[in-house]
Every structure is written in C-alpha cells, then in structure tokens.
Amino acid sequence: MYKKILLATDGSDHAKRAAENAIHITTCSEGAEITIVYAVAPDKAKSDVLANWNASEINDVRRERVSDVENKAREAGVKYEVKILHGEPGPTIVDYANKNTFDIVVIGSRGLNGLQELVLGSVSHKVAKRANCPVLIVK
16 A cells, blocks of 8 residues: 655654654555665754764764664565755655655654654654645654
8 A cells, every 4th residue: 555655753752653653654655665764863963063073973973863763664574765955854755755756754743852743843743734645643
C-alpha cells in the first residue's frame, strides 16, 4: 500500500516509536522504502557550530540523532536513506514531503523541545495540516 515512506526523526522517544511503526509499515509492503529525515532548525545549527567548530563533528552529532533508527531499519532489512534537512522542522518536512510525493509521513507526536511545542504548536501538527499525503502521528 505505502511504498514511499517519509520518517521524520529527532532522536526523541516519540520519534523512536514512530520509527518502529514506519519500519513495520515498510516490512508489510513489498518494495517499500523509508527516507529518514532530520530537520536542523537555524537556532540549532548555530548552537551546533558553536559547540562543535569542526564540520565533521557537527555531522557526526546530527547522524548520531538518527543512528538508532538506522540500526533498527538495518536489522529489519528494509531499504532506507537518510537526509539531513536545514530549516524550521515543520515547514521543512512538509516542503520535502510534498516535493518528493511520499505516500505517507510518519512522525512522533512530541519531539525533543517540549517548550517550543507548547508555545508555537507542535511540528507534528504543522506537518499533519500541510502535507499532501496521509500523516501518521505516533505517541
């Protein structure tokens, strides 16, 4: 049913549960594949640079956020790729999903920044409202 699955992750517990669901969906559909995205917000990018002046260290930190998901996908034997996106997470994920015509977006209900979600509205809510495909929000 779903062949092209977008999994948004940030390393949070909800994102890890979302990954489990995305992997399950992928194993149920022959030929399905997952694109794992991690959106780096501009303020996060700035703090990453200040904390890790070496560009390779910054990329290592970002890859570490998706390493658990990669390991789970590898263990399940599903086809996947990882993309690091830059911009505000909600709009950036929506833009990427819409431009690349995914069949479904899978995202955790809460991310790493609980305060921002309370004040500005959650990333998952923004994605659900604006994506042109079904969105599975995992608690």
